[in-house]
Amino acid sequence: MKHSGKSVKIYRYAAMFALVFLVCSMAVPPALGAPDDVVKSVFGDNTQTLDIVILLTVLALIPTLLVCLTAFTRIVIVLGFIKSAIGMQNVPPTQVIISLALILDFFVMSPVISQINQTAYVPYSQGQITLEEFGKQAMVPVREFMLKQTYKSDLDFFAKLDKLENVEDVSQIPDHDVIPAFMTSELKRAFQIGFFLYIPFIVIDMVVASTLMAMGMMMLPPAMISLPFKVLLFVLVDGWTLTLGTLIQSFG
Numbered sequence: 001m002k003h004s005g006k007s008v009k010i011y012r013y014a015a016m017f018a019l020v021f022l023v024c025s026m027a028v029p030p031a032l033g034a035p036d037d038v039v040k041s042v043f044g045d046n047t048q049t050l051d052i053v054i055l056l057t058v059l060a061l062i063p064t065l066l067v068c069l070t071a072f073t074r075i076v077i078v079l080g081f082i083k084s085a086i087g088m089q090n091v092p093p094t095q096v097i098i099s100l101a102l103i104l105d106f107f108v109m110s111p112v113i114s115q116i117n118q119t120a121y122v123p124y125s126q127g128q129i130t131l132e133e134f135g136k137q138a139m140v141p142v143r144e145f146m147l148k149q150t151y152k153s154d155l156d157f158f159a160k161l162d163k164l165e166n167v168e169d170v171s172q173i174p175d176h177d178v179i180p181a182f183m184t185s186e187l188k189r190a191f192q193i194g195f196f197l198y199i200p201f202i203v204i205d206m207v208v209a210s211t212l213m214a215m216g217m218m219m220l221p222p223a224m225i226s227l228p229f230k231v232l233l234f235v236l237v238d239g240w241t242l243t244l245g246t247l248i249q250s251f252g
Contacts, residue, residue, distance in 0.1 A: 068179050069142055071108040071149075074190045075247055076101040081194030082243060085201040086230050087223055104244065108251050115141040139175065146182040149189075149251065154181040189250065197243070201230050 066072040079097045106113075120138035123129045129137070147155075147170055158177040159167055167173060208226040212218070233239075 066102075066105065068183065069146070070105050071186075071251055072101055072105040073183060073186045074193075074250070075104050075108075077187070077190035078193050078197070078243070078247055081190075081197050082239075085194075085198045086234060087201075087227050088231075104247065108248060109145075112141045112145050143175070143178060146178055150178065150182045150185045151188065154184045154188075157181070157184075193246065193250065200233065204230050204233065 076097065079101055083092065083097065116138045119140070120129075120134050123137075124131065124134040155170070155173065155178070158181045159173055162174070162177050164173065164177070170178075205222060205226050208229065209222040212220055212222055212225065
């Protein structure tokens, strides 16, 4: 069964992120030496075996990588807010929301992935750098992306919890402080966007509820009447394009 060039690229990019996460998170005992020495001691010079292990590891690490190091968290939460604001429980289905979030995440992270490919993965696959050097070089664009999207207050908060003092440059802040600060900032931004998305739909609910009350139709659920109006409003203003465009621009 032949794989298309795009499928191979996706697997390759996923493998790169898996390697970044593994190198940054693994705790190697001093007796074993650098991560590259550990890999050689386990796999020797058999790079095919290493590639298979990487691909298998990717399957387990993909959810963690998406949440911790990419734009997935903000995107999927905002899309969830839209679904909840409209008031439809099963439309669009959860699988569609997740798939759309993954596609948008790949779109947003494409510049970072390309930079990792050029500066880290290609040299490592050609044997020009070690696994430890790969991890350091690959984390540079990832850190730049995360720091660009992180509020300074969140970064200072986690640096303070880690008892870091007199930090003059963000490069001195370790990854285990940057990652939770980035995730916290992503949650804040997602909820801010979700709040503004909710406002027009709440207005429709209030108008419908007030109208039904004035007509004496107390037993008729307002949500049943307001739902088609909310769907109509969302379609008329081209809501999906506006929302997705706002999401992508928020990472600029």
